[in-house]
Amino acid sequence: MTTRRHATPETPRTPAARLDESPLRSVIGYQLAQAGVLTDRVFDAAVGEPLALRRLEFTVLALLHGNPGALARQLSRALAVTPAHIAVTLERLEGRALIERERGTTDGRTQHLSLTASGTAMVDRALKALQRGEAAALGANLSPAEQAMLAELLHKAAAGR
Amino acid sequence: MTTRRHATPETPRTPAARLDESPLRSVIGYQLAQAGVLTDRVFDAAVGEPLALRRLEFTVLALLHGNPGALARQLSRALAVTPAHIAVTLERLEGRALIERERGTTDGRTQHLSLTASGTAMVDRALKALQRGEAAALGANLSPAEQAMLAELLHKAAAGR
DNA sequence: TATTGTTATACTCTATAACTATA
C-alpha cells in the first residue's frame, strides 16, 4: 500500500495532457462551476465590461424589470444574498439613476423599487447582449434544444430552494 | 413614458409574494448561479464543514485522485484558476499531509503531485458524502435520470472551454 | 418583540505583479 514502484504504465502520468475528470463527472456542483467559467466570461464580455454592471447589479435590474414595486427583502431572499449586500447594491444603482425608491404607504419601513427609464433601457440592452453571447458561446457544444433543456433543468433544480 | 399613473392592476406590486423571474428564465448564467446556491450549501454541509475542505481544495484532491503525477500548471488550466492560487492551495494541502510533491526528473522546474494515503481516504469520503448530499437535495425536484442529464449537459456546455 | 433597511467592519476568495529557478 505504500509503494507504487512498478512503473504503472496504465497511469502514464500525463504531464502535458488534459486531466481526467471522471471522479467528478457526476458531481453537479463541479459541473456547475465549470460551466460557470464559461457563462461568467460571456457576462463580463457582453454586459459586465461594456455596461459597467456587476453580476448582482444586473440581476437586480432584471428582477425589477419583471417586478416593479418589489422590496429589498424580496430581492435578498430570491437571490440568497444578505440584506446588507442588497442595500449597497441598491445604493449604487440609485446613484446611477437606474432605479428609484418610493417609501411604502402602508408600511413605512419598506420602499418599493422600480426601474427608471434609463434603467429599463439598460436591462433591455443587457438581456439582449447576454442572450446573444450565451447562445454563441454555448452553441458550439449544445443545440438550441439542449440549451433550453439545460435552462429548464437548472430551474427545476433550484426550485425548492 | 414618464408616468405610470393608471394603477396597472396587471402588475399588483406583489410586495410579499415570490418574484417573477421570467426575464431571466433563459439566461443560463442566472440559472447556473441559482442552482449553485443549492449545491454550494450541500458542499458546505457534506464536505466543507465536516472535513474542513474548501471547494478548490476538494476539487484539487479529486483531480489528483484520477491523475496521479499531475502538475500544478495542469490544475491551473483545468480549473481556470491562477497559478498563484493553485500554489497556495497546494501548500495548504501539503501542510495537512494530504498530497505529496516530487520534483520532476526530466524537467527540474516541475513537480509531480499525488495524494497521500490520508488524502486518498479524504477524497473518497468527500466524494461519497457529496454524491449522497446532492442526490438528496436534488432528488426533491429532479429524477435520477434528470440529474444525470443535467450533469451531462453541463459537461458538454463547458467542454470546449 | 419582530422586521425592514442601513452602516461599519472584517473575512474569504481570487487576481496581478514581481521574483526564482530551470529550460
Place this chain on the structure above:
DNA sequence: TATAGTTATAGAGTATAACAATA
C-alpha cells in the same frame, strides 16, 4: 527568451454585527 512555480500584495465579493425606524 519562455515556462513552472512561488511570494507578496491588492482588490472584489460577501458576510457578520450593531444600529435606526417602524410595526
